[in-house]
Amino acid sequence: MDGSDKLKCARGGGIGGGGVGHSVDRLSALPDDLLHAVLSRLKARQVVRTCVLSTRWRDLWRSVPCLRIDQREFHTAAAGNGTLVERQSFNNFAHILLHRHDVALLEEFRLHEDPGPGYGYGYGYGRFHADSWVRHGISQDETWPCRLERLHLNNVSLDSYFARHISSRCPALEDMRLKNCCYLLTEVTKITSSSLKKLVIVGFHVVREDASFRLILEAPALASLRLAGHSSNNYSDVMSLTTVTSMPSLVDASICLTTVREFNYSNEDNGRIEMQLSLLNELFNVTSLHLSRFGVMFLVLGGDAGLFLPEFKNLKMLSLAECDISDDFLTLKHFLRNSPNLEKLTLRCLPLFFAEVQVSIGINTSILFKAVRYVDYVPAKKNVDYVLDFSSYDL
Known part of the structure; x- marks a missing residue:
């Protein structure tokens, strides 16, 4: 039984449902909050596909509070991973999704990109768009308060505005995880957050060998910190690139150097x-x-x-x-x-x-x-x- 069959069964039709003409759409009768909770556990492509189920489902995806955009959803066994067609399809999907979704309602935003060509240097195909996706997910409309509580990014290039947006546009952010992200930075980066409680930075990179990346944290509510470096070029350990300050609430820390x-x-x-x-x-x-x-x-x-x-x-x-x-x-x-x-x-x-x-x-x-x-x-x-x-x- 594939995914569409399961949805039909849940709605009371299709397999074992007595036929479409006699089906009872019990799932669509549920309140929006409950349906949003269900959709939040699916990846973004699966969520969008629910719009074809019925008129009731047509616009539900636009207000789902959690978006999990994952390039791995676009892999095909025949073409293999990371083909140009797959990447272009993923880029188009992510761009349209974020511009049609009511991002002011987002509480959780996850973006997973494939490393692709040039991994570690930020030149992978499609990485030029990822920083704008992140900014859009954070929400740039200052007339609406940003509700974002969790931000998880994998293999994403982050531009010099990233830290500024985190500090100024995310008053509710509690959990931020950056894994194998590339930083287009050449100066000190300061993240100030009175709400951040958990921070994980694993395997980060700088674009050029001679680039410096110095992260300064001012997070009085931070309770859990994990830093793990990535051995690359002349970069020998996390500490040569990171300075951490102002964490009076910290109770759990893990610091892993590279060599x-x-x-x-x-x-x-x-x-x-x-x-x-x-x-x-x-x-x-x-x-x-x-x-x-x-x-x-x-x-x-x-x-x-x-x-x-x-x-x-x-x-x-x-x-x-x-x-x-x-x-x-x-x-x-x-x-x-x-x-x-x-x-x-x-x-x-x-x-x-x-x-x-x-x-x-x-x-x-x-x-x-x-x-x-x-x-x-x-x-x-x-x-x-x-x-x-x-x-x-x-x-």
């Missing part, structure tokens, strides 16, 4: 360490913290004894994945000392790290487990649940 890097005392490395410490200072209030591929973060730089790890008074769960905690666990020791309420520590170790420890203390994993407990160093931490996680690596 494992060994630090020494060079000026370049000191600058990177200072940047990592600066970010950690902004995360002092979190209860859950995940760090991936961080370098040695407890170093006295330039004789300044104040550049240490902050105190995490509320931290209960700490996860360190592929982090350089130094040969003698010095960084780990200071993390424990600065986290008086820590309940669970998870170490996800590199094979190289594990091999080095094997040489120094023996091959028995239980010995390694005891080695990182630091009961002697931090007596108050005896009730902490220490977990060594090697599940993601082939040892």
